[in-house]
Amino acid sequence: MQEAIHHNSSHFAAISDAGLSPVQAQVIEALAQGQTVSAAAEKAGIHRTTIHNWIRNQPQFKAAVRTAQSEYAAEVNDGIHELAAHALLTLHDLLRDPATPHAVPAENRARHPAAPACPQSRLESAGPRRIGASRNQ
Numbered sequence: 001m002q003e004a005i006h007h008n009s010s011h012f013a014a015i016s017d018a019g020l021s022p023v024q025a026q027v028i029e030a031l032a033q034g035q036t037v038s039a040a041a042e043k044a045g046i047h048r049t050t051i052h053n054w055i056r057n058q059p060q061f062k063a064a065v066r067t068a069q070s071e072y073a074a075e076v077n078d079g080i081h082e083l084a085a086h087a088l089l090t091l092h093d094l095l096r097d098p099a100t101p102h103a104v105p106a107e108n109r110a111r112h113p114a115a116p117a118c119p120q121s122r123l124e125s126a127g128p129r130r131i132g133a134s135r136n137q
Helices: 009-017 022-032 037-044 048-057 059-096
Strands: none
Touching (some): 022 037, 022 048, 022 059, 037 048, 048 059
């Protein structure tokens, strides 16, 4: 499941077909993943103005950047949808499972001795008890 949210550089195979240099392909991949022009330039070992010049003066480079950004955004969006679906199924299973312990705030355990003592149970470590509540409440 984890691979769904990580970038796979084989998705950028079309970059090499655009007649761009390997350095340009590296820059396009970095920009598509949301890196700044400065970060992409540093990673590629070039000056950031070079990238700005490519964007202004090379239509095929500019088009490849836009296409790669679009493809990467779609890939990330798909991964988010997969993770959300998995999270909902997990929550559904936990709520339907009679063996799932009820969450009792740590500060109330002394007042509720019948509550099962499960420090750092899956439910407690998963996040706030309710929307907007902090972990320290």
